[in-house]
Amino acid sequence: MSHFVKHNAGSWFIIANPTSGNRNFSKQWKEIQQLLTNKKIDFSVAFTQFSKHEIELVTTAIQEGFRNIISIGGDGTLHHVVNGIMMQRYVKTSDITIAVIPLGTGNDWIKTYNIPNNVEKSIEIIHRNKTILQDIGALETDATSISYFNNVAGLGYDGYIVNKLNSLKRFGAIAYLVAGVSGLLFYKKSVFTIIFDDKKIETNCLMTLFGICKFSGGGLQFTKDINTSDGFFDITIAKNLNLFDLIYNIKKLYNGNIVNHKKIETYKTKEITVIPKNLNPFIQADGELIGTGKVTAKIIEKAIRFVVN
Structure with missing residues (x-):
């Protein structure tokens, strides 16, 4: 011994x-x-x-x-x-x-x-x-580097907001919302090719989110039916949402019902690749910028133990 x-x-x-x-x-x-x-x-x-x-x-x-x-x-x-x-x-x-x-x-x-x-x-x-073994996401970007995330990652509009908002963070959730909504006036949507399982979706896309947990952007809920240790991402594809859609549905952004909007699609998958056409949108992970352009996300099941309530 x-x-x-x-x-x-x-x-x-x-x-x-x-x-x-x-x-x-x-x-x-x-x-x-x-x-x-x-x-x-x-x-x-x-x-x-x-x-x-x-x-x-x-x-x-x-x-x-x-x-x-x-x-x-x-x-x-x-x-x-x-x-x-x-x-x-x-x-x-x-x-x-x-x-x-x-x-x-x-x-x-x-x-x-x-x-x-x-x-x-x-x-x-x-x-x-009291602990739980939670899934972790791995993001592979063009730069052959891998970043990990424990909450929500994505590319397109949410990356754009994170980039804009690094200076506004200290104003809290309301700044997020004001900058987030007003930024839609200037943001150029891009066509994304989204590949997972046996699907290939090509669509004009505001943003694509990879969710493990529920909340991002200061309390917004863009993910559906999350389970933090089921071995799946909860994917949200926000297609052609515009300024009016967001303002009109502001309550739904916070209570999670936005996922039922006709311009939003949700999926569950273990691996997904998003290839933006002609623009290089920012990729964010847990509110940190990690790169631009094409990204592949893979789930790592029950990767780290967390203390939870």
Whole structure:
């Protein structure tokens, strides 16, 4: 029998993004430390110092024996933590558990699991440690690079909005909506060839979304009947939706009924390729821009364990 103790195995490694959140981070961090200590949750911490630093920090933590990671920040922080886990080769990705303490304005992933946007309640959820093995999406773009996502990815109009909105993020969900709706006046729709299973759809397309979870764009629901660990993407193809359609159906964008609109088609599939004609639309993953143009999405079943409510 080995007498080596698995170093750090039961402890949490925290990756915190000090630039997320509108309030004073050091004050929030003091509160978080206190709450974790009160709950006797053992942890080490590292703070991100530059864009995508999470990927490096995750790799180091896993090498040091950590198997439980807490992401403190918004959807972007979580996205990079997930990418770090999927890219490392030390352990099976499903051996890793991620929990989230949400800060910042963009927190769409937590909504699917009813995790409140609240530090104290999210730590209570971590303490309870109820988990689910969730599917993860892999995106292959022209640049032969692979990006992973844990929530919703897509290309076309939603990528265009993410590109426009990086400067507006701090204004929250309403800015998303205002910029999102008004941007339709300027956005040029493209013809997409969409290939999956035995189908080939060629259509004028506002956007094509690959969904694992329910919400994107600050609480919009564009996906139908999601199940986060059924091994399928929930695909939404928004065809010729225009400004009037969106304004007229604004409630449906938030309650999920937009998927029943006659200009929207939904499918379930494990792999899909989208080839835009003549334009190079932006591709977004979890609200982060990852490239432009053609993309193939593949599902990786039950890839990472997440702490959920």
